[in-house]
Amino acid sequence: MHPAYSVILFTTASGAGYGLLVWLGVLSAFGVLPADRWLGFTGLAISLGLITVGLLASTFHLGHPERAWRAFSQWRSSWLSREGVAAVATYVPAGLLGIGWVFLERTDGVFALMGLLAAALALVTVYCTGMIYASLRTIRQWNQPLVPWIYIALALATGGLLMLALMYLFGTTRPWFSILTAALVGVALFLKQRYWATIDSEKKTWTIGDATGLGKHGQVRVLDFPHTQANFVMREMGFAVARNHAEKLRGYVRLLAFLVPGALCLITLAPSALLGTLAALLAVVAAGVGVAMERWLFFAEAEHVSMLYYGRPAA
Amino acid sequence: MTCLPTHTERKLGLVIDLDTCVGCHGCATSCKEWNTGGYSAPLSDTDPYGADPDGAWLNRIHGYEVGDGADSRTVHFPRSCLHCETPDCVTVCPTGASFKRAEDGIVLVDPDLCIGCKLCSWACAYGAREYDPSHGVMKKCTLCVDRIYNEHLAPEDRVPACVRACPTGARHFGDLGDPDSDVSKLVAERGGFDLLGAFGYKPVNKYLPPRERRDARTVATDKTPQKQKIAAPTTAIESLFSWVDRALSR
Numbered sequence: 217m218h219p220a221y222s223v224i225l226f227t228t229a230s231g232a233g234y235g236l237l238v239w240l241g242v243l244s245a246f247g248v249l250p251a252d253r254w255l256g257f258t259g260l261a262i263s264l265g266l267i268t269v270g271l272l273a274s275t276f277h278l279g280h281p282e283r284a285w286r287a288f289s290q291w292r293s294s295w296l297s298r299e300g301v302a303a304v305a306t307y308v309p310a311g312l313l314g315i316g317w318v319f320l321e322r323t324d325g326v327f328a329l330m331g332l333l334a335a336a337l338a339l340v341t342v343y344c345t346g347m348i349y350a351s352l353r354t355i356r357q358w359n360q361p362l363v364p365w366i367y368i369a370l371a372l373a374t375g376g377l378l379m380l381a382l383m384y385l386f387g388t389t390r391p392w393f394s395i396l397t398a399a400l401v402g403v404a405l406f407l408k409q410r411y412w413a414t415i416d417s418e419k420k421t422w423t424i425g426d427a428t429g430l431g432k433h434g435q436v437r438v439l440d441f442p443h444t445q446a447n448f449v450m451r452e453m454g455f456a457v458a459r460n461h462a463e464k465l466r467g468y469v470r471l472l473a474f475l476v477p478g479a480l481c482l483i484t485l486a487p488s489a490l491l492g493t494l495a496a497l498l499a500v501v502a503a504g505v506g507v508a509m510e511r512w513l514f515f516a517e518a519e520h521v522s523m524l525y526y527g528r529p530a531a
Numbered sequence: 532m533t534c535l536p537t538h539t540e541r542k543l544g545l546v547i548d549l550d551t552c553v554g555c556h557g558c559a560t561s562c563k564e565w566n567t568g569g570y571s572a573p574l575s576d577t578d579p580y581g582a583d584p585d586g587a588w589l590n591r592i593h594g595y596e597v598g599d600g601a602d603s604r605t606v607h608f609p610r611s612c613l614h615c616e617t618p619d620c621v622t623v624c625p626t627g628a629s630f631k632r633a634e635d636g637i638v639l640v641d642p643d644l645c646i647g648c649k650l651c652s653w654a655c656a657y658g659a660r661e662y663d664p665s666h667g668v669m670k671k672c673t674l675c676v677d678r679i680y681n682e683h684l685a686p687e688d689r690v691p692a693c694v695r696a697c698p699t700g701a702r703h704f705g706d707l708g709d710p711d712s713d714v715s716k717l718v719a720e721r722g723g724f725d726l727l728g729a730f731g732y733k734p735v736n737k738y739l740p741p742r743e744r745r746d747a748r749t750v751a752t753d754k755t756p757q758k759q760k761i762a763a764p765t766t767a768i769e770s771l772f773s774w775v776d777r778a779l780s781r
Binding site for chain 1: 533534549554556559583584585586587588591592593594595596597598599602603604605606608610619621622623624625626627628644645646647648649650652653654655656657658660661662663664666667668669724725726727729730731738740741
């Protein structure tokens with residue numbers, strides 16, 4: 217599948233934004249984070265800023281962005297519509313949490329409830345994002361039960377790294393949160409490794425013979441494409457990253473999205489606050505680049521069944 | 532509404548005969564001509580006469596070679612929306628632009644509701660939906676919904692443009708939900724099949740397989756004498772006779 221840069225930006229940015237919102241909501245509700253106006257403002261501004269930038273970016277690839285509001289209507293059948301509904305709904309408790317935290321300096325009572333509700337809706341939104349891909353039976357590499365859970369794990373991990381950096385910047389560090397974030401990065405890596413192992417070992421189900429129905433008459437080979445130039449379907453679905461490049465890129469993803477941020481999380485446990493802050497900030501940058509690469513690869517490694525008509529032997 | 536109808540009164544669709552299709556692309560050209568002024572007009576092209584022409588087409592004709600050696604054959608393969616009974620292209624649509632009609636089973640995109648997110652094209656297993664960047668919406672076969680019920684047209688023209696155009700009668704249109712219809716009988720008689728049947732979208736359109744070659748064994752051992760080769764003409768009169776011979780042999 218052709219990697220759409222707006223979609224990569226959207227899922228990376230808003231994934232981290234929703235992850236951060238989960239941690240802000242949960243940690244403030246349980247009193248781990250102080251009801252400090254500036255921490256609340258900075259945290260929610262970064263979180264909702266990333267979410268909003270992501271949502272706006274996701275409309276860039278639309279043919280008619282001005283009609284985007286129509287996408288809230290078909291939640292009964294469409295995961296994309298459900299994602300839109302959940303994304304917008306999340307703003308309501310997040311905004312109410314913001315009012316309590318920033319203006320009233322309170323994160324208890326009803327505001328704690330809003331924090332937990334915002335966290336829950338953020339998770340639902342990320343799950344919907346994952347299901348947009350996981351529900352497509354036409355793309356074997358996406359139609360995997362692990363896919364939405366990887367989206368959630370990466371959102372919690374990248375959001376956790378942002379939360380950790382904020383904790384260091386505001387001097388409200390908790391050693392256990394460094395360990396928890398490192399553990400989340402580890403869980404995300406484990407799921408991603410499982411995912412790669414699955415898509416590599418799974419047998420391809422469909423052949424050019426099934427697609428054309430001509431398989432019983434013998435080997436099917438492409439003689440002529442319908443037109444001399446590539447068309448929309450070939451450009452959109454035909455993108456495939458070469459096997460050796462994929463292996464190399466997976467290595468970079470392992471390093472930047474998982475191993476480096478995970479190690480930096482543990483470095484934040486060092487007694488120096490300056491070192492801790494630098495490590496936490498560096499972890500955010502590495503994970504941002506790493507997850508964007510992971511998303512690019514998620515598209516580039518995906519093979520669409522319709523490409524069988526254009527000569528791909530199996531999908 | 533992007534939920535699928537539980538039942539459609541009719542299942543209008545095409546039956547495409549892979550035995551008689553000669554790959555002339557007449558159906559695709561006729562489709563393009565009708566639909567660039569039809570239900571979801573325009574069907575835009577960019578750089579149509581330039582070095583890198585591009586455009587949305589609702590019907591594309593592939594050429595395949597099937598089998599090996601003396602038994603191999605060329606199969607021309609028109610491919611368009613199959614108006615599936617349970618397609619995901621409809622249910623994934625976030626706006627309700629993509630829908631399947633309960634009355635006749637035709638799958639359509641409402642060009643006034645489509646936001647151009649392209650998700651439906653990702654959900655189609657057959658690559659049948661094509662995005663029109665100039666119009667910003669998704670295009671697909673309409674089964675010429677603006678022809679088949681059009682009382683302003685002569686009765687023989689109330690069929691999809693591709694069916695009307697086909698010079699070899701390789702395309703048939705009718706109700707595949709009615710077992711007594713001509714198309715259903717044709718499918719039963721010729722062993723019509725689904726594309727990617729096991730995939731589960733339940734396509735309505737059917738394809739008829741190429742017939743067995745009657746001379747499959749004789750072609751490989753063709754011993755008929757070759758036509759005698761005549762030496763190149765050397766005089767003017769020989770050239771004239773040679774020209775007459777060529778002209779008459781045409």
